[in-house]
Amino acid sequence: MIGLKSLFVIFMMMLPSLSHAQNLTIKITRCPLNTPADADLYLASDLNNWNPKAGNFHFKKDSDGQFILDVKNPPSEFQFKVTQGSWQTAEAAADGTAIPNRKYIRNGKSNDTLKIQILGWEAEKLRAHTALPNVKVLSENFSVPQLRTTRKVWIYLPPDYDTSGKKYPVIYMQDGQNLFDDYTSFSGEWGVDETLNRMFSETGKSAIVVGIDNGGAERLSEYSPWNNERYKTSGKGDLYVDFLVKTLKPYIDKTYRTERQASKTIILGSSMGGLISLYAAVKHPQVVGKAGIFSPAFWFASDDLKKYLNQNIKSLKNSRFYIVAGKNEDDSMVPEIRSVKTSLLHKKMREDQINIKIDEDGTHSEVYWRRELRQAILWLLQ
Numbered sequence: 001m002i003g004l005k006s007l008f009v010i011f012m013m014m015l016p017s018l019s020h021a022q023n024l025t026i027k028i029t030r031c032p033l034n035t036p037a038d039a040d041l042y043l044a045s046d047l048n049n050w051n052p053k054a055g056n057f058h059f060k061k062d063s064d065g066q067f068i069l070d071v072k073n074p075p076s077e078f079q080f081k082v083t084q085g086s087w088q089t090a091e092a093a094a095d096g097t098a099i100p101n102r103k104y105i106r107n108g109k110s111n112d113t114l115k116i117q118i119l120g121w122e123a124e125k126l127r128a129h130t131a132l133p134n135v136k137v138l139s140e141n142f143s144v145p146q147l148r149t150t151r152k153v154w155i156y157l158p159p160d161y162d163t164s165g166k167k168y169p170v171i172y173m174q175d176g177q178n179l180f181d182d183y184t185s186f187s188g189e190w191g192v193d194e195t196l197n198r199m200f201s202e203t204g205k206s207a208i209v210v211g212i213d214n215g216g217a218e219r220l221s222e223y224s225p226w227n228n229e230r231y232k233t234s235g236k237g238d239l240y241v242d243f244l245v246k247t248l249k250p251y252i253d254k255t256y257r258t259e260r261q262a263s264k265t266i267i268l269g270s271s272m273g274g275l276i277s278l279y280a281a282v283k284h285p286q287v288v289g290k291a292g293i294f295s296p297a298f299w300f301a302s303d304d305l306k307k308y309l310n311q312n313i314k315s316l317k318n319s320r321f322y323i324v325a326g327k328n329e330d331d332s333m334v335p336e337i338r339s340v341k342t343s344l345l346h347k348k349m350r351e352d353q354i355n356i357k358i359d360e361d362g363t364h365s366e367v368y369w370r371r372e373l374r375q376a377i378l379w380l381l382q
Contacts, residue, residue, distance in 0.1 A: 023111045024074045024104070028059065028067040028082065030117040032094075036084075041067050044090070045080030047231075049220055050186065052083040052090065075230065077105045077331060079364060082118060087187055088127075094119040098188075100363050105331075131181040132193040134159060138210070145247065146239040147222065152213040153248070154180060156193050157256075158206035167257045169207040169264040169381060171292075172244060174223065174273030176211030178366055188366040195373050205381055207266070210252055212244075214273075223272035225279055226304040235301075241280045245287050262289030263318065266380050270294035270369050275301065278321070278340070282312060282347075285319050292376045293323045294369045295362070298336040309343035317348035322355045322376045326362020334358055355379055 026043065043057040044050050051057075059067035059082075079101040083090045093099050104114055134157050141150035154176045158168060178185045179192045192209055200206040215222050218236070225237030244267070253260045267288050269277040274296030281291035298305055321344065325333050341354055357375075362368050 022073045022106075024071040024106075025111070025113045026059075026069045026071065027062075027113060027115050028118060029115050031067070032118060032120050034121065035118075039084055042083050042085055043069055043071075043080055044083050044087075046078040047071070047074065047080075049217065051217075052087050053085040074104070074106070077103065079103050079330075082116075084121065088122060090122050090187075091118045092120045092122040096120050096123045098122060100365070127183045127185075129181055129183045130189065132197060134161070134197070135180045135193045142248070144240075144243045146243045147215075147218075147236060149215070151215070152176060154209075154211035154213075155252075155256075156180065156196065156209035156211070158208065159197055159200050160206070161208075161257075165257075167259045169266065170249075170252060170256075170258050171207050171209045171266040171268055171377070171380075172248070172288075173209060173211045173267075174214065174269030174276065176213040179209070179211040185366065189370075190366055190373060191370045192373065195370070196377070199374055199377065203378070205378065207377070207381065208252070208256060208258060210248070212248070220272060220300075223269075223276040224301050225276075225308075226301045228300060231300075237276050237279060238283075240276065241283060244280060245284050249287065262286055264289070266290040266292060266377075268292035268294070268376070268380075270296075271364065272297045272300065274298075274323075275305070279305075279308075281319060281321065282309065282314070282316065282344075285314055285316050289318060290320045290380045291322070292380055293321060294372065294376075295325045295329055295333070295364050296323065296337065296340075298340060299330065299332045302332075302336060306339065306343065309340065310346070312347070315348050316344060316353075319349060320353050320355075320380060320382075321349075322357075322379050324357040324359070324362070324372045324376060326364065326368065327358050327360050329362060329364045 041059040042053050044052045048054040048057055059069045062068050081090050081101055106112060136155055138153040138155045140152050142153040144151050173179055179190045182189045196206055220231055221233040221236045222240045223237060224235050226235040252258060265288050267277045267280050274293040275298060277291045278293050281288045323337055325337060327334060337356060344354055
């Protein structure tokens with residue numbers, strides 16, 4: 001029988017290998033000829049909230065002059081792109097056009113090496129302001145007392161708002177930077193204003209849209225109610241949702257002609273914004289009756305979300321959820337969505353109150369979400 005002391009010695013001998021059990025080296029084996037000689041390259045990914053210039057994800061050059069980056073203890077899969085420090089100079093196809101995100105999937109090795117080739121860089125270009133006249137910045141510094149900060153808030157008013165005298169449903173959307181204006185967008189805008197203006201001219205249907213900028217480095221924390229040890233974030237989602245429900249919505253209802261009931265109040269977001277939109281609608285069904293959930297990052301808080309949905313006692317019998325995602329965005333995407341649907345059906349929801357759309361060609365991008373926005377809004381406005 002091995003004694004306790006012997007077991008301790010064996011364990012200590014194993015520590016060096018354990019500490020390196022899940023390392024990933026990313027090596028860039030080819031760069032375009034137009035890459036500046038003094039270029040600084042960075043990894044923008046799920047791992048750093050898609051920061052295009054995160055200092056701790058800065059590639060170094062090895063003795064052969066190739067760019068390499070060591071990633072300690074990465075998740076089993078994640079998406080990424082290489083940049084020269086901005087989204088205006090991200091990697092691209094050989095002709096300079098945008099490409100989908102890359103995807104890493106661990107191959108089972110304890111120390112993995114991923115070799116990639118960069119074919120081109122997006123041509124650095126000046127972005128123009130594209131927001132239409134019926135989009136305004138409500139406030140550059142709207143008070144968020146729950147988080148002890150301020151936030152830029154946008155508002156879209158329907159084309160007939162000034163002439164109709166009627167009241168409108170309200171859609172509260174996350175990641176306001178990306179909704180209306182290409183100039184402020186992360187990687188292209190949703191085109192919310194163009195989509196709703198066109199929808200109004202063709203169907204007569206419309207809504208007020210309130211866009212709330214994300215908190216940058218605080219985005220992961222504010223869009224999740226739960227802590228995440230891997231990403232070292234503290235869950236501030238409850239505080240953010242309290243801001244939406246107790247501060248922002250009362251102000252919008254007081255200032256604009258709105259239909260205030262839950263059935264006319266929609267919350268909508270993508271990725272982490274999809275996670276917090278679902279949470280808000282489940283936590284406050286008497287205030288927020290509908291949710292548009294695009295490519296949701298349910299994986300970020302999978303166990304906590306399932307536990308919350310299964311323990312939450314509030315009835316969702318009057319709620320409606322529209323969930324859309326690409327089949328190949330992430331291996332866990334569709335199973336997580338199916339699991340969430342099962343939990344929602346246990347809250348007295350009917351099948352026809354949950355619309356799930358899974359697209360073969362769906363990508364984790366504003367281009368895809370822009371394409372799907374009209375159909376989602378029309379269904380939610382029913």
